[in-house]
Amino acid sequence: MSTGDLVNIQPSELKFPFELKKQSSCSMQLTNKTDKFVAFKVKTTNPKKYCVRPNTGIILPRTSCAVTVTMQAQKEAPPDFQCKDKFLLLSVVAPDGATAKDIGPDMFTKEDGKVVEEFKLRVVYIPANPPSPVPEGSEEGSSPRAFSQENGNHHNSSFDDVSKSLEVPKEKSSEAWSMISKLTEEKTSAMQQNQKLRQELEFVRKEISKSRAGGFSTVFVLLIGLLGILVGYLVKTT
Numbered sequence: 001m002s003t004g005d006l007v008n009i010q011p012s013e014l015k016f017p018f019e020l021k022k023q024s025s026c027s028m029q030l031t032n033k034t035d036k037f038v039a040f041k042v043k044t045t046n047p048k049k050y051c052v053r054p055n056t057g058i059i060l061p062r063t064s065c066a067v068t069v070t071m072q073a074q075k076e077a078p079p080d081f082q083c084k085d086k087f088l089l090l091s092v093v094a095p096d097g098a099t100a101k102d103i104g105p106d107m108f109t110k111e112d113g114k115v116v117e118e119f120k121l122r123v124v125y126i127p128a129n130p131p132s133p134v135p136e137g138s139e140e141g142s143s144p145r146a147f148s149q150e151n152g153n154h155h156n157s158s159f160d161d162v163s164k165s166l167e168v169p170k171e172k173s174s175e176a177w178s179m180i181s182k183l184t185e186e187k188t189s190a191m192q193q194n195q196k197l198r199q200e201l202e203f204v205r206k207e208i209s210k211s212r213a214g215g216f217s218t219v220f221v222l223l224i225g226l227l228g229i230l231v232g233y234l235v236k237t238t
Contacts, residue, residue: 004117006038006091007031007059014087014121016071019128025070028121030089032059039094039103042067043159046085052162056103058094078125085123088159092116 002009008031016024032038038059042052051070059065069087078084090108092115110116 002119002121003033004091004119005115006034006093006117007040007089008033009089009119009121012119012121013124014069015124015126017128018074018077018081018125020077021073021075022128023070023073025068027066027068029064029066030059030091031064032061034093035061037061037094037096037098039092039098039107040065041090041103041108042069042162043088043090044085044162045087045159047160047162049085050162054100055162057100058098058103081125081127083123083125086159087121087123089119089121090116091119 002012010029010031014026014028016026018024030040039056040059041056044050044052049072051072053068053070054065057065057067092108094102094107108116
């Protein structure tokens, strides 16, 4: 857990179960330690790779807020499963009654004696199907000293705002549109075939009706003819 004068953050690292070509998510809980409204904002060194919901917000006094971080599906794993991405959480006292709509870019600027707390969180990859248990001493993948040295050079990394929704890769978007277009064409073709079959069935039904009507007329004429012959024969015999 990371703690400051305004908020507690748990956990202090973002651990993602890593599996190629699959999205992965983790969450952190922000707890407001004060009796004031606290605004927060999440930034990262790799904004195109992650989305955060919510990426900004207001934490009410003495309450907690859950933040979910989602990593886009990755095509390849980094060497030794070591990730250099980092997150930065900014927190500052907000006016009483403030809402997320009141958060502006200037709220987190350090000016006029304003205190802005900063927490740096690193990203840790965890194999989705680890081959064997990891020794407790090496669970995090690097020593505390190494991480301390990384934090000492954090000014060399630029933290950018993260989005609330994931970007869809262009190649996946084109594949989706191609599939939609293909399904639309197949649906149109099926509808045309169905219409054609209906027309053919209607034509056959009409032909059958005509043949039935024609057959009835012929039989009727024959019956009238036979009746006429019978009447004539009876007249002659009388």
